[in-house]
Amino acid sequence: MALCRSFFFYSPLHRAPLVVPSKPICFFPEYPSYSSKFTNHLKPQTPFFRTFCSSSSMEAPPQGYRRNVGICLINSSKKIFSASRLDIPNAWQMPQGGIDDSEDPKVAALRELKEETGVSSAEVLAEVPYWLTYDFPPEVREKLKHQWGSDWKGQAQKWFLLKFTGKEEEINLLGDGTEKPEFGEWSWMTPEQIVELAVDFKKPVYKEVLSVFAPYLQ
Numbered sequence: 001m002a003l004c005r006s007f008f009f010y011s012p013l014h015r016a017p018l019v020v021p022s023k024p025i026c027f028f029p030e031y032p033s034y035s036s037k038f039t040n041h042l043k044p045q046t047p048f049f050r051t052f053c054s055s056s057s058m059e060a061p062p063q064g065y066r067r068n069v070g071i072c073l074i075n076s077s078k079k080i081f082s083a084s085r086l087d088i089p090n091a092w093q094m095p096q097g098g099i100d101d102s103e104d105p106k107v108a109a110l111r112e113l114k115e116e117t118g119v120s121s122a123e124v125l126a127e128v129p130y131w132l133t134y135d136f137p138p139e140v141r142e143k144l145k146h147q148w149g150s151d152w153k154g155q156a157q158k159w160f161l162l163k164f165t166g167k168e169e170e171i172n173l174l175g176d177g178t179e180k181p182e183f184g185e186w187s188w189m190t191p192e193q194i195v196e197l198a199v200d201f202k203k204p205v206y207k208e209v210l211s212v213f214a215p216y217l218q
Contacts, residue, residue, distance in 0.1 A: 061131045061156035066148075067099040068155040069109040072209060073122060073162045078217050079188035081164070082197065083117070083173065086184050092197040094206075096157065105158040113162065115179045117186070121166025128159040128212050132205045140201075157205065161213045191217055 061067050072094055073081040082092045097112030099105055106124060114120050135154035136144065145151045173183045189197075191210045198206050210217070 058131050058133075058156075062133065064153040065133050065156035066150075066152040066154070067105075068096055068157045069099055069105050069112055070157045070159040070205075070209065071095040071109050071113050071162055072159060072213055073113065073117075073119070073164055074125075074217065075164050075188055077188070080191065080194050080217075081117070081171075081186065082189045082194055083183035083186040086182060088199065090197075091199045092187075092189075092194075093199070093202065094194065096155075099158075106160060109158075109160040109162070115175045116173075116182055118172030118175055119164065119166065119170055121170055122162040122164050124160055125163050125216055126161040126213060128209060131156045131158055132208055133157070134201055134205050137201055159209045159212075161216055 075081070080094065082094055085091045085093060095113050095116045097108070097116065099108040103111075106127070109124075110120075110122070113122060133154055133156045136152070141151070141153070171186060173186060174181050191214075194210065195203055195206050
C-alpha cells in the first residue's frame, strides 16, 4: 500500500518539515487570504457560484476537448487531497479522469476517485456548474495522442467537491486495481499549495475551481 511515502504538510502524525510557498499567495479575489491573521474573522457563508463566463468556462464541453472530471477531496480539517504524478517530476494534482460514453459526470467522479486513490468513503458537497477547459502544451498533446489514439486539444472538466468520510488507511495510491497507478505520494494541502505545486497549464483551472469552492474551505 503506497501511503504518503514521503511527507505530509499538515498531519499531526508526521513530523517532516513543513513545505509552504516562498511568499504568501491569495488566489481568490472574493475572499481574504488564508493567513492566520484572518482566520478568527472568517465566518461560514452561503455557497455561491459565479455567473460570468470566461474563455475557459462554458455550459457544455466544446468540440475537440476530452470530457473529464476533477475531484477536490477535502478532509475534516478542510485541507485538500493532492498527489504527485509518477510521470511528471515534482508535479502534484487533484484526482481527475475521463468520462466514459453516456456516463454521468458525478458517477464518473466517484469512479475515478476510487480507481486512483482507493477512496470510496466520500460524499459530494458541491460542483462547479459549468465546464472548465485547459489546453495541452504541444509536447503533452503529442505524447497523449500516441497514448490515447486521439488528438485532443485539451480537456473539458466538470469539477466536484467531495468530503472524505473514511479513515486515512483507506487511501491507497495503487487504486482499486482496475487501472495503472498514476501517483507516487499524497498529502493534505491548503488551496495555495494546491495551485503552487500544480503544472503551469492547469493553474488557471485550479484557481477558478478553488474560488468557487472557497466557502467550503474556510
